[in-house]
Every structure is written in C-alpha cells, then in structure tokens.
Amino acid sequence: xxxxxxxxxxxxxxxxxxxxxxxxxxxxxxxxxxxxxxxxxxxxxxxxxxxxxxxxxxxxxxxxxxxxxxxxxxxxxxxxxxxxxxxxxxxxxxxxxxxxxxxxxxxxxxxxxxxxxxxxxxxxxxxxxxxxxxxxxxxxxxxxxxxxxxx
DNA sequence: GCCAACGTTGGC
DNA sequence: GCCAACGTTGGC
Numbered sequence: 001x002x003x004x005x006x007x008x009x010x011x012x013x014x015x016x017x018x019x020x021x022x023x024x025x026x027x028x029x030x031x032x033x034x035x036x037x038x039x040x041x042x043x044x045x046x047x048x049x050x051x052x053x054x055x056x057x058x059x060x061x062x063x064x065x066x067x068x069x070x071x072x073x074x075x076x077x078x079x080x081x082x083x084x085x086x087x088x089x090x091x092x093x094x095x096x097x098x099x100x101x102x103x104x105x106x107x108x109x110x111x112x113x114x115x116x117x118x119x120x121x122x123x124x125x126x127x128x129x130x131x132x133x134x135x136x137x138x139x140x141x142x143x144x145x146x147x148x149x150x151x
Numbered sequence: 152g153c154c155a156a157c158g159t160t161g162g163c
Numbered sequence: 164g165c166c167a168a169c170g171t172t173g174g175c
Contacts, residue, residue, distance in 0.1 A: 008172090008173085010172095010173085031171090032158075032171095032172095033158090033159095034158090053172080053173055053174085054172080054173050054174080055173095055174095056174095056175090057174095058173075058174070058175095112174080129157095130155095130156065130157085130172080130173070130174085131156070131157060131158075131171080131172050131173070132172095133172080133173095
C-alpha cells in the first residue's frame with residue numbers, strides 16, 4: 001500500500017526546484033539510523049512531502065514520489081565526500097538511500113508557522129521529533145497538507 | 152551566528 | 164550499561 005512520508009532538505013543544498021530540474025534524484029547523505037530505517041520501509045510509488053529546512057522560511061515546498069527502493073548510499077564509501085563513513089565497506093554498507101521523482105511544487109508554500117497553526121496535524125513527528133529528517137506522515141495529515149498546498 | 156534539542160561516542 | 168562530552172540539526 002502506498003505510504004506517505006516527509007523528507008527534509010536544506011534548499012541551499014538541494015531544493016524542490018533542483019528536483020524539478022533533475023526530475024529524479026538519489027536521496028543520499030542520510031546519517032541517522034531512524035531516518036535510514038524509514039527509507040528502508042519505503043516502496044515504489046510512496047508519496048513524499050518535500051520539506052525545506054534551515055530556510056527562511058522553512059516549510060513544505062511540494063511533493064515527490066519514491067521511484068527506487070533503498071540501496072547502499074555510495075557517498076559512505078567515498079573518502080573525499082563529506083558523508084564518508086570509515087566504518088562502512090561495500091560488502092557491509094551502513095547507509096542507504098532511495099531515489100525520488102519530482103511530482104509537483106506547491107502553488108502555496110506552507111511555512112512551518114502555518115503548519116503549527118493547523119490543529120488537526122499537531123501530532124506530526126515534525127513537531128515532536130524536530131531533528132528527524134525522514135519521517136512517516138499519516139493519510140489524514142497528507143490530505144490536509146496537500147489540500148493546503150494546492151497540489 | 153547562536154543555541155537548544157538530541158543522537159552518538161567512548162571511558163569507565 | 165551509564166552517562167558526560169561531543170557533534171549535528173534546524174529554528175530563529
């Protein structure tokens with residue numbers, strides 16, 4: 001069954017517009033076990049809220065979908081990459097990524113302030129687990145947010 | 152740039 | 164296995 005997620009990216013590094021340009025992109029660089037485990041749970045066709053973090057303002061910018069399930073993140077093996085992990089080896093990968101495909105950019109960006117004002121979504125992990133960069137979203141939360149965003 | 156929150160590491 | 168130190172995330 002299709003599941004719903006929220007994934008954070010700093011727009012200075014990779015924004016919804018960057019994904020729109022590329023159409024598909026690997027979601028590399030995740031170095032948190034809980035976030036990794038959520039990515040391992042994803043299946044092709046799952047829908048993703050693309051969240052801009054560390055932005056002004058931060059908030060939800062659009063929608064993507066999973067187009068490839070979890071596979072080893074190559075940056076963990078690359079000494080020259082900032083996400084290099086010396087404990088990982090190609091036969092013993094630690095970190096995984098999925099690939100995302102661009103679906104849409106919201107006509108109405110939904111800032112964090114506005115999200116905080118929607119009473120029906122206050123149990124989102126976004127508010128309770130502030131630092132988790134990959135997190136599940138319930139169908140109800142998905143419906144409310146995508147309706148607000150206009151697409 | 153600051154700093155609170157919080158996940159990870161490492162000494163014991 | 165505890166927990167202090169440390170590093171990172173992310174809002175502001």
